[in-house]
């Protein structure tokens with residue numbers, strides 16, 4: 223506790239010189255986060271309106287802060303040898319130094335629709351091993367990640383980081399402008415009584431998602447036999463942080479609305495890093511049909527359904543997707559009210 227991010231990374235780097243570039247990238251991202259945090263805390267006083275007129279690569283409205291956060295991160299990474307870079311705010315992959323062992327994908331400002339409501343937003347990043355052709359860096363499965371993390375710009379600015387050896391959480395000490403370790407080797411409880419989903423989409427979901435959420439809502443009287451609490455912040459980083467701190471399950475499934483057949487979240491710089499973090503913390507991440515880390519994107523801004531958090535709940539949802547007869551899964555003796563596993 224109290225160890226600085228710098229000290230933490232130094233310990234990591236000393237055991238293997240090849241880790242130096244990873245440390246450089248994470249250090250640069252942390253410096254960018256300090257700058258973005260200051261900008262956000264100024265809000266309208268700093269000229270941040272949360273508005274914008276242009277569309278990004280994927281048709282989302284680009285807010286003023288999206289653009290500035292992207293600029294700040296690119297600036298911080300400028301002097302570092304990186305093979306390929308993919309930002310949510312850019313149409314194309316940028317190739318830099320093809321000899322570099324690492325490539326990075328990032329969402330500079332996730333949840334930006336929350337900016338002018340003074341709610342938590344964040345930066346998400348995924349650092350991957352560069353394959354023989356740098357252009358293929360982001361079409362690898364999520365298991366090619368070397369490190370991943372996210373920053374939450376909330377009441378505190380916090381950095382969640384995995385270097386592939388568990389998950390650690392740092393908080394920005396605003397006085398000294400450095401991140402300090404507050405929780406090391408965070409674990410996600412295997413089961414939970416809290417779910418997060420945008421329930422307004424209920425009628426558009428597939429049957430297994432509807433059934434699972436209905437079971438949560440049925441509470442003590444349903445097959446799950448316990449009362450659930452629901453949360454929806456509309457900010458992936460804030461939901462993921464909550465799950466790491468007190469457990470839970472998060473769902474952004476595919477649905478029948480136009481443009482949502484693969485859900486809303488992006489595989490390379492949202493689902494992959496979140497899945498890496500969840501698994502490193504003992505949780506799980508799945509589409510309901512496949513493990514997120516086994517998936518490889520075919521295009522940079524590909525979307526994917528995401529279910530993440532408490533491992534037993536994610537596994538139950540997978541069984542509900544796989545079972546041709548959802549009812550039999552829901553009432554199977556092992557999972558029913560008086561069964562052994564009441565997940």
Ligand code: F6P
Nearest residue numbers: 332333334420456457458459487
């Ligand atoms: O990726 C964009 C994002 O803002 C996520 O942070 C969040 O989980 C999601 O969209 C919210 O989507 P909706 O507004 O459809 O609930």
